[in-house]
Amino acid sequence: MAAPLTLDDHPARQIAADWARHLESGRLRSAHTVRAYVATAHRLIAFLGRHHAAPVDQALLARTGVAEMRAYLAYRRQEGLGNNSTARELSAVRGFLLFAGVAQPRVKGPRVKRGVPRPVAPADALDIAEDAATVAALPWLAARDMAVLLLLYGSGLRVGEAMGLTGAALPLGDTLLVHGKGGKTRVVPLLPRVRAAIEDYVRLCPWPMGRGEALFRGAKGGPLRAELVRRAVQGARTRLGLSGRTTPHALRHSFATHLLARGADLRSLQELLGHASLSSTQVYTAVDAAHLLDVYRHAHPRAGG
Structure with a gap:
């Protein structure tokens, strides 16, 4: 017994x-x-x-x-x-x-104070991708959400650009050819972690990856809709207590701001983002300056004097 x-x-x-x-x-x-x-x-x-x-x-x-x-x-x-x-x-x-198969109790999370909008921190960008994947219904959908959100942050793509990728992008290399606004194409870097996430998704996806077919698929096999990506980020930011301005496009903004903070020049950034005009890229100098000023005010011993 x-x-x-x-x-x-x-x-x-x-x-x-x-x-x-x-x-x-x-x-x-x-x-x-x-x-x-x-x-x-x-x-x-x-x-x-x-x-x-x-x-x-x-x-x-x-x-x-x-x-x-x-x-x-x-x-x-x-x-x-x-x-x-x-x-x-x-x-x-x-x-x-x-x-565990337990019905979700309807419990609201704590109210989180919304601060001044700022770029998404690298750790938060990863948390968003991981959290969105955690609530996906199937492993291949979790892998898809992880791959899409890491791609937006890691390569600075617009949501529409990510949705426009096809099986022709496979097999993946160190860079990715992206078709942007106005029919312009550009080459963006593909970090090892982002490449691994996309490869994991491709391996698990139950739908064939023809060269002319969408790379990222919906649950029924059709092209993934941008609205579903926005909902995934909205759900993740709510669960994680992040700013309401944390959107898929904010991940692209963060890609640009973090590169600029690391010393990237505006012309190179313009190419990576696919901006037609340098004036569109210059907005990130103001964003970065605002972020640095915020850090200064909180960290410098004489900032308040």
């Missing part, structure tokens, strides 16, 4: 382990993200065990509702979690419960 389970024996931990393997498969998640997400799942399981005074298995996990979620978030807030961190915690919990 098997020994009875104790409060230290939570069968749901196996679900968390399976989730970790799911997150890692196809290199869709970084090791850091997997550790953070799974640690959140373990915290939730341990909390539910104490809350119900019983080992947490699939059946008990399925009973997780609004009351339990609010109690868990209150517990985490008591531990010192701020609004942004709580929003990220809630996003990870939702991803875990979705993987």
